[in-house]
Amino acid sequence: MIDLRSDTITRPSDGMRAAMATAVVGDDVYHDDPTVNELEERVASILGKEAAMYVPTGTMSNQIAVRTQTEPGDVVILEATAHIGSHEMGGAAHHSGVTLKRLQGHLGTFTPESVRDVVPVPHPSLPSHLYEPHTLLCLENTHNEAGGTVWDLDLLRSVVSQGRELGLASHLDGARLWNASSATGIDPATYAEPFDTVTVCFSKGLGAPVGSALVGSSALIARARRFKQMFGGGFRQAGIIAAGALYALDNNRERLVEDHRNARRFAEAIAGTKGATVDLDTVHTNIVYFDIEDPARVVDAALAAGVAMLVIDRSRVRAVFHLDVASRDVDTAIGVVARAIDG
Numbered sequence: 001m002i003d004l005r006s007d008t009i010t011r012p013s014d015g016m017r018a019a020m021a022t023a024v025v026g027d028d029v030y031h032d033d034p035t036v037n038e039l040e041e042r043v044a045s046i047l048g049k050e051a052a053m054y055v056p057t058g059t060m061s062n063q064i065a066v067r068t069q070t071e072p073g074d075v076v077i078l079e080a081t082a083h084i085g086s087h088e089m090g091g092a093a094h095h096s097g098v099t100l101k102r103l104q105g106h107l108g109t110f111t112p113e114s115v116r117d118v119v120p121v122p123h124p125s126l127p128s129h130l131y132e133p134h135t136l137l138c139l140e141n142t143h144n145e146a147g148g149t150v151w152d153l154d155l156l157r158s159v160v161s162q163g164r165e166l167g168l169a170s171h172l173d174g175a176r177l178w179n180a181s182s183a184t185g186i187d188p189a190t191y192a193e194p195f196d197t198v199t200v201c202f203s204k205g206l207g208a209p210v211g212s213a214l215v216g217s218s219a220l221i222a223r224a225r226r227f228k229q230m231f232g233g234g235f236r237q238a239g240i241i242a243a244g245a246l247y248a249l250d251n252n253r254e255r256l257v258e259d260h261r262n263a264r265r266f267a268e269a270i271a272g273t274k275g276a277t278v279d280l281d282t283v284h285t286n287i288v289y290f291d292i293e294d295p296a297r298v299v300d301a302a303l304a305a306g307v308a309m310l311v312i313d314r315s316r317v318r319a320v321f322h323l324d325v326a327s328r329d330v331d332t333a334i335g336v337v338a339r340a341i342d343g
Helices: 014-021 034-046 058-068 091-096 112-118 153-165 177-184 188-192 218-230 239-251 256-271 295-304 327-342
Strands: 051-055 075-079 099-103 134-140 169-174 197-201 212-216 287-291 316-320
Touching: 014 239, 034 051, 034 212, 034 239, 051 058, 051 218, 058 091, 058 134, 058 169, 058 197, 058 212, 058 218, 091 099, 099 112, 112 153, 134 153, 153 169, 153 188, 169 177, 169 188, 177 188, 177 197, 177 256, 212 218, 256 287, 256 316, 256 327, 295 316, 295 327
Parallel strands: 075 099, 075 134, 134 169, 169 197
Antiparallel strands: 051 212, 197 212, 287 316
């Protein structure tokens, strides 16, 4: 089976398994697991922040970031199809009691003007307490729903700067920030620099079996640890899985460009078929979306022939490339999917 459903389905390599098997462990609830502590120090350093906190999932990291930087009744601003709003099961409302204000963007991005337009700035004649507090601005890089697209750095900086001028804290959902950095050559710390908090994942493009991290200032991460515990994220001997994340950082970051090349080759081939449409301008990294009249039929036919993908909606199919997909697998997948499209 060539599994293109997601880059989360990878299995640990022998080297990663060996690192996990020999990891030195403690009790992370007491913050004395040396491998977790090493991972947190390493990630904070890579992203240029003071501190980091290891958590089970990217969703938990994002939700802790929201809770850490808001109070119930606040408004959080984000792009309309952002993961925090579309794929985290209403967590922002449930866990933090906040309202999401969704901006219509382009390829997962939006402008400083769009932020300025939705944040109320009361005239002195009106008391400020008549307006819901807008307190947090969230960006996603790469942007999953837009096709793994990457924010232009200057635009990203200007959006966060506008938010700062309006009194907004900022969070970056960087679940696939490693892909953004690999695609552009821009250091992850450069992308992370404007933000108060940043989420990064180890279980997507980097191929670790478990885990994400939230980074930020020492004060914010100290506050975030309260919510990690509250949300049920307290680990015990988590060094076993943290060792997999450390191995991934050391061994799997540079090879992400291979996934991007494979995705581009697949996208161009599918764009050449008669029945499917691919917007090649959205294929920045390792995710490919294509539109087809009957996506369920195509996905079912491809699966029967050994290639797994996802039906996203009434017209879209998603294919994601990762370290378990070799170049020869791409050739096979192209043939299988093209035949499925032809019917």
